[in-house]
Amino acid sequence: MSDIVATLKILKKSFPNPGAMELGSPYQNLVAVMFSARTRDEQVLKLLPGFWKAFPSVEVLSKATTLQIEARINTIGMYKQKAKNLKKMAGDVVSKFDGKIPSTMEELVSLAGVGRKTASVVLVCSFDKTAIAVDTHVFRVTNRLGWIKSKTVEDAERKLLEKVPAKHHQTVNRVFVKLGRYICIRSPRCWACPVREMCAFKKKNLVPPKNANEILEDIEKREKNLEILRENAT
Ligand code: SF4
Structure with missing residues (x-):
């Protein structure tokens, strides 16, 4: 030990x-980590400023169409799947968690496209929890x-x-x-x-x-x- x-x-x-995806709010942190799956950190970080401009909050993201999301992230790997997951994740955060990114492992992994790895990064970076x-x-x-x-x-x-x-x-x-x-x-x-x-x-x-x-x-x-x-x- x-x-x-x-x-x-x-x-x-x-x-x-800090880790490359340790960013601002829980919303930003979660989205960035979701983008980073099988994608170079540099590519993710480059598209983020434009993404936040288009979708500044989880509420705005939940109202966007999958096509609108795709158009903003088509420089990264698996963008179609990621756009679908983002749309679903944002809808669930708004309808089930009152628009707030949840702060427990169980709740986070209930969201589309969020596995234990992504949830752990968010728990550590956004909520100062151990994971x-x-x-x-x-x-x-x-x-x-x-x-x-x-x-x-x-x-x-x-x-x-x-x-x-x-x-x-x-x-x-x-x-x-x-x-x-x-x-x-x-x-x-x-x-x-x-x-x-x-x-x-x-x-x-x-x-x-x-x-x-x-x-x-x-x-x-x-x-x-x-x-x-x-x-x-x-
Ligand atoms: S580079 Fe990896 S394998 Fe080599 S000493 Fe460091 S931790 Fe060990």
Whole structure:
């Protein structure tokens, strides 16, 4: 357990920025996370200012047609399905939750297009509740670190909720999404990993490539760019 907390503390220092979809209001946060499924964060963040202009609230969104929503989001993957889910989600929030994005896991996952991962991000970022959103990065990195041995995200979420002390739950997704995106990629860059000494992965790649500096500069640039886009997306 002390290793887990120490690892999270190091990663928090290495990746101090909020998650890319940690935005403004619960409505904005929920919609952004729904958009981000199988879509690059940069693409989502770029379309958000126009989207908020067209649909500034869940009430306005609930009155839009699916076609109107599609027209605003057709630059991202699965936009037709996402538009359908958004319309249904907004209608349900208005009719069942008095126009307020709900703040419990049970209520959130009752909404169209909202699974446990999306709900967990919203619970953490908008309502300051403890939850662990397990996406592909969190799943891969925590398995490699040796924190869990899981074959499914459901099992990983359950084990992580048990293993990680509750007051650190909120940090897990924030730091591992970034570590997984930049360093602990498919062929991991262990040579650049700030927590390699605490990692159980057996096939560590510890030799920096010739263009190591370029890679590190590129990571820094991507992270800065993401943060600028995030700040402009509300
Ligand atoms: S040491 Fe390597 S495998 Fe372990 S978390 Fe870091 S990048 Fe991933």
